[in-house]
Amino acid sequence: MIWTIKKAIYRAMHGSLKVMMVLFNLPEPELFTGAGSSLKIPEVVKSKGINNVLVVTDKVLMELNLLEGLFNSLKENNVEYKVFDDVSENPTIQNVEDGLKLYLEGKCAGIIAFGGGSPMDCAKAIGARAVNPKRSVLVMKGLFKVRRKIPPLFTIPTTAGTGSETTIAAVIKDPDTHEKFAIVDMKLIPIVAALDPELMVGLPPHITSSTGMDALTHAVEAYIGVCGNKLTNENAEKATKLIFENLEEVYKDGLNLEKRNNMALASYYAGVAFTRAGVGYVHAIAHNMGGLYGVPHGLANAVILPYILEFSRKDAEEKLAGLAIAGGIGTPIESNEELSYRFIEKVKAMNKNMGIPSSIKEIQIKDIPLIAERAVKEGNPDYPVPKIMNQKECEGIIRKLLP
Ligand SMILES: NC(=O)c1ccc[n+]([C@@H]2O[C@H](COP(=O)([O-])OP(=O)(O)OC[C@H]3O[C@@H](n4cnc5c(N)ncnc54)[C@H](O)[C@@H]3O)[C@@H](O)[C@H]2O)c1
Ligand SMILES: [Fe+2]
Missing domain, CATH: 1.20.1090.10 (Dehydroquinate synthase-like - alpha domain)
Structure with a gap:
C-alpha cells in the first residue's frame, strides 16, 4: 500500500518534471562538426573577446599529443592558456579544486574542455566553482543548485559517448564515500561544441x-x-x-x-x-x-x-x-x-x-x-x-x- 502511494507520488513528480523541461527550453551549444572542426575553437574563443583560457584535459590525451593542433591554433589566435591535465577517469572533487586553483591563478575568462566525459564534466564543475566561490562542489550536488552561470565553456569531445558537450550535467566522484553524484543545472550547458572525428580515430x-x-x-x-x-x-x-x-x-x-x-x-x-x-x-x-x-x-x-x-x-x-x-x-x-x-x-x-x-x-x-x-x-x-x-x-x- 505504502509502495503504491509512493509510486503515485513519483509519477506526479515525473509529470511536473516533464512540463518543467519543456518550459525551460534548454539552449544547445553552437555546433561545429567534421574533421578539423576543433581547430576553429580558438578563433571562436577570440571572437568572444576572451584572451585567456584554462584547457581541461587528461594525461593520456596529453601523452598522445592530441592537443597539439589546439595549442598551435590558440597561439596563432593570440589566446593565452593554462593546461590542467590532472583529470582522472570518474573525476573527483579534488580534481575540480586543483583545476579551479589554476583557473584563478591564470585569471582565465573561459574554459576549453578537451577529452571524454571526465574532462568535460570536470571543466563544468571548475566553471561552477569559479563563479560560485562560496558554494562547494557538494553543495551544488543535485538539481538546480548552481547560482551563477559558468564562464564560457567550449567543449571538444574525444569520445563518442557521454554527450556532455550538450548536457546540463556534470558527474563527479566523492572519494570519501565512493559515491558518484551529478550536479544538474542548465547554467552548466557549454556554449560551443566541436565534434571532430579526427580526434577519435585513435580511441582503442x-x-x-x-x-x-x-x-x-x-x-x-x-x-x-x-x-x-x-x-x-x-x-x-x-x-x-x-x-x-x-x-x-x-x-x-x-x-x-x-x-x-x-x-x-x-x-x-x-x-x-x-x-x-x-x-x-x-x-x-x-x-x-x-x-x-x-x-x-x-x-x-x-x-x-x-x-x-x-x-x-x-x-x-x-x-x-x-x-x-x-x-x-x-x-x-x-x-x-x-x-x-x-x-x-x-x-x-x-x-x-x-x-x-x-x-x-x-x-x-x-x-x-x-x-x-x-x-x-x-x-x-x-x-x-x-x-x-x-x-x-x-x-x-x-x-x-x-x-
Ligand atoms: N555530463 C554528462 O552528461 C555525462 C553523461 C554520461 C557520462 N558522464 C560521465 O563521463 C565520464 C566518462 O566519460 P567517457 O566515457 O567519455 O570517458 P573518459 O573521459 O573517462 O575517458 C576514458 C579513457 O579514454 C581515454 N580517451 C579519451 N579520448 C580518447 C581518444 N580520442 N583517444 C585515446 N584515448 C582517449 C581517456 O584518456 C581515458 O583514459 C564518467 O564520469 C561519466 O559518469 C557524464
Ligand atoms: Fe551515461
Whole structure:
C-alpha cells in the first residue's frame, strides 16, 4: 500500500518534471562538426573577446599529443592558456579544486574542455566553482543548485559517448564515500561544441565500444522514460539508428572517419535527448559501479542495459518497438512484443560482438544492499523510468550482474 502511494507520488513528480523541461527550453551549444572542426575553437574563443583560457584535459590525451593542433591554433589566435591535465577517469572533487586553483591563478575568462566525459564534466564543475566561490562542489550536488552561470565553456569531445558537450550535467566522484553524484543545472550547458572525428580515430576499440554503448543507453533511457517529447524522441531515434549502423564497424575499423563522425553525431543527439528527458536505472546502478569499484561508465552501462530492459520490457513495450523500427531492425507490421524482444536481443548481440561481458566481476556480494539502496535513491523520483523499481527488485538485478 505504502509502495503504491509512493509510486503515485513519483509519477506526479515525473509529470511536473516533464512540463518543467519543456518550459525551460534548454539552449544547445553552437555546433561545429567534421574533421578539423576543433581547430576553429580558438578563433571562436577570440571572437568572444576572451584572451585567456584554462584547457581541461587528461594525461593520456596529453601523452598522445592530441592537443597539439589546439595549442598551435590558440597561439596563432593570440589566446593565452593554462593546461590542467590532472583529470582522472570518474573525476573527483579534488580534481575540480586543483583545476579551479589554476583557473584563478591564470585569471582565465573561459574554459576549453578537451577529452571524454571526465574532462568535460570536470571543466563544468571548475566553471561552477569559479563563479560560485562560496558554494562547494557538494553543495551544488543535485538539481538546480548552481547560482551563477559558468564562464564560457567550449567543449571538444574525444569520445563518442557521454554527450556532455550538450548536457546540463556534470558527474563527479566523492572519494570519501565512493559515491558518484551529478550536479544538474542548465547554467552548466557549454556554449560551443566541436565534434571532430579526427580526434577519435585513435580511441582503442574497448573504449570505442563502451562509450558508444553509453550513448545508446542515453538514447534508450530518454526514449522509454515518461518525460520524452517530440524533440527528445526524434533525437533518440536518430542516435539509435546511427549507433546501430556504425558502432560495431567503427569498433573493428577505428580509422573510418565517416563512421567516427556518425558516432560523434549520435552521441550528441543522445545527449540532446537525455538532458531533457532524463536517464534511468541503468545509469543509477552504473554510477555506483564507477563510484565503488572504478568500473568505466560506458562499460557499466553496456553490461547493465539488457537487464534493465528486460525488467522494464512490458511497460516499455511500445516504445522499445518504436525504437526498433527507428533503428532499422523491424517494421511496423510486426507486433510490439516481438519488436521489443528483438531490441533487447540486438543490444545483447552488440555487446557480445564487441567483447563486452554480461557481468561485472568487481561486484562484491556484501555490497549489493548498499548499491541497491544508493541506486534506488538516485533513481527515485529523479529518473522518469517506465517501470519504478524498489530496493528488493534492484538487489535482484544486481545479483544477475554477478559473474
Ligand atoms: N555530463 C554528462 O552528461 C555525462 C553523461 C554520461 C557520462 N558522464 C560521465 O563521463 C565520464 C566518462 O566519460 P567517457 O566515457 O567519455 O570517458 P573518459 O573521459 O573517462 O575517458 C576514458 C579513457 O579514454 C581515454 N580517451 C579519451 N579520448 C580518447 C581518444 N580520442 N583517444 C585515446 N584515448 C582517449 C581517456 O584518456 C581515458 O583514459 C564518467 O564520469 C561519466 O559518469 C557524464
Ligand atoms: Fe551515461
